[in-house]
Amino acid sequence: MTTTTWTKSLKALMCTALVLPAFGLAGVSSTYAAGETYKIVSFGDSLTAGYEPDKAQADYYGFVPRLAEQASFHGRSEVDNYGISGLNSAGLEHYIEAIRAGTNTTADAIQAGLRDPNAAVFAADTAGIRADVAEADVITITIGGNDLLPLITGSQLPTAEELTPKVEALLQTYAVNLGQVLGDLREINPNARIVVADQYQPIPAIAAKSLYATLNQAAAAYTSTLSGVVTAQNAAGAHIETVNMTPLFIGREMQLTHIARRDIHPNQTGYEVFAKAFSEQIWKEYRTPSAPVPAATVAVVVSGTELNTAFKPILKNGTTFVVLRDITDALGAELKWNNKAATASIVVDGRSVSIPVGKKAITVNGQETAIPIAAFTEKVNGVSKTYVPLAVLADGLGFDVQYTPRLRTVFVNR
Structure with missing residues (x-):
């Protein structure tokens, strides 16, 4: 990808942000109708699963549980987390296609080599997950990081000349896969709001050195590609919105991730950033109790x-x-x-x-x-x-x- 192409991608991102309509926001109140259950269904990779290194799966506390908390501030709610660690955009496409068909499958059929035990559990319950999608008010998605991961996790970072054409190729595949995912979800539930996050860049300048600008350009290109897919879907009557995580991590990679331990995933502060971004997109706010709660009470x-x-x-x-x-x-x-x-x-x-x-x-x-x-x-x-x-x-x-x-x-x- 040439410098000119990067520039065009950034300009396209800016233009899209200006014209993209706020689908799904009209008529949304701060609280739900009495007795109504507001349902959120989350799909994606390890970010949705809430992965952190050296934590047991039962102890994951990512952005999705925080969304469940936020939903409770507004009324009755239910949040279903179907995130699978290690999932890439092709795997998500296979996963959602099986859900759309309501046909049980296997973890390997979704994506070869998935080590998350939930992959097999979810693959065996596609009909149940399809029913959840059909009832969802909001569907959240994080995907794409594992598409890029092989390019930046080798023993040595690639050069800018090596990285840019590879990113360009994977973005084309990512766009096709994501478009199919969104189309399948819309077929199951044409009325749901679908909120998709773009990709943050986890490697700090001190580690990336001269490649830092190129890596951030790659993240911006992801955002531009996502915006293009969403614009096309919304033109066909979808209700899809984006959450722009890319700028929230720039310059804060060490603070928000486990990169010091050679792990790209968010830490608890980083997951809080994710939760705030999604919550502010869905409800226009992120709430916590107004004062610290003493240990002896609630x-x-x-x-x-x-x-x-x-x-x-x-x-x-x-x-x-x-x-x-x-x-x-x-x-x-x-x-x-x-x-x-x-x-x-x-x-x-x-x-x-x-x-x-x-x-x-x-x-x-x-x-x-x-x-x-x-x-x-x-x-x-x-x-x-x-x-x-x-x-x-x-x-x-x-x-x-x-x-x-x-x-x-x-x-x-x-």
């Missing part, structure tokens, strides 16, 4: 609004208790207190829960149900307050309750 977010009260939630035996009046006001519930029976009756949208203080049973819509820990009364700063088990109350009233350990936050959504 934050509570009800329908997107933090429960701010002088009477903090209390944790007892793994159960979150909140002040009765605080939570009923937050839920928009009607509260009646029977002083003689020391029982609270709470009603929302025709559903009712009665919670007696000191008894390990509640009544939900007339049916008595045992609970592990009873409501209690406690004096806080000289004020007597009734504390009720949050999950028991909210679930009984038909709310969705999810706890996110990293944020130490309980999300309650209609």
Whole structure:
């Protein structure tokens, strides 16, 4: 690829960014309709899987779990992660084609040599994954890094003269594969928003030396190629958007990746950058609790609004208790207190829960149900307050309750 070609690619990227319509954004509110589950399905390579060196797969904490947290700030949500470490664009094309057909396949049929154990699991459940895609509101994709990886992970980096024609050739293949992937996903679900990330460049200037500018030009060419594919798809009625990761990593390669350990993957700071970029594209914001959450308590977010009260939630035996009046006001519930029976009756949208203080049973819509820990009364700063088990109350009233350990936050959504 000549310098002139690189320049044209960069100009094309700039022009595309100016004219690309914000498909899928019209009518998107900050919260979902009551009772509606917002569904995100994620496909891609190790970035989607959340890979980090020396971490067990169960301990991966990439951008997709963070997206699940962000979704909970807006309403009921479900996030399915079908990322496969080591996947390249050809493998993703085979993977999505099998999903489109709903025909179970094998890891080797997706891509020879995949070592991620999830590859075989996902290959054997293409019909189930297809059903998830059909219900998705948003589909996220990261792909392309493994196409380039063989060019930059040898014992010695190639020269600019060696690298540029190889990048040009692989971008042509990447564009064809990605176009087929997007077409297959659109066939399954023509209404989903599809959000695709471009490629960051992980090698810092200190290591790349004179090749650093060429590597960053290669990343920019990836972005330009992606934009071209997306523009063509949107012209045919798609709802595809891009997340531009390339500039977020330039000059920060050491800070955001494990490159000092000779590994190109993001570290936790880098995955946070990914999550913010995707979240801001989907919801126009990235949220965290407004204040640090003390170890002895948790934050509570009800329908997107933090429960701010002088009477903090209390944790007892793994159960979150909140002040009765605080939570009923937050839920928009009607509260009646029977002083003689020391029982609270709470009603929302025709559903009712009665919670007696000191008894390990509640009544939900007339049916008595045992609970592990009873409501209690406690004096806080000289004020007597009734504390009720949050999950028991909210679930009984038909709310969705999810706890996110990293944020130490309980999300309650209609």
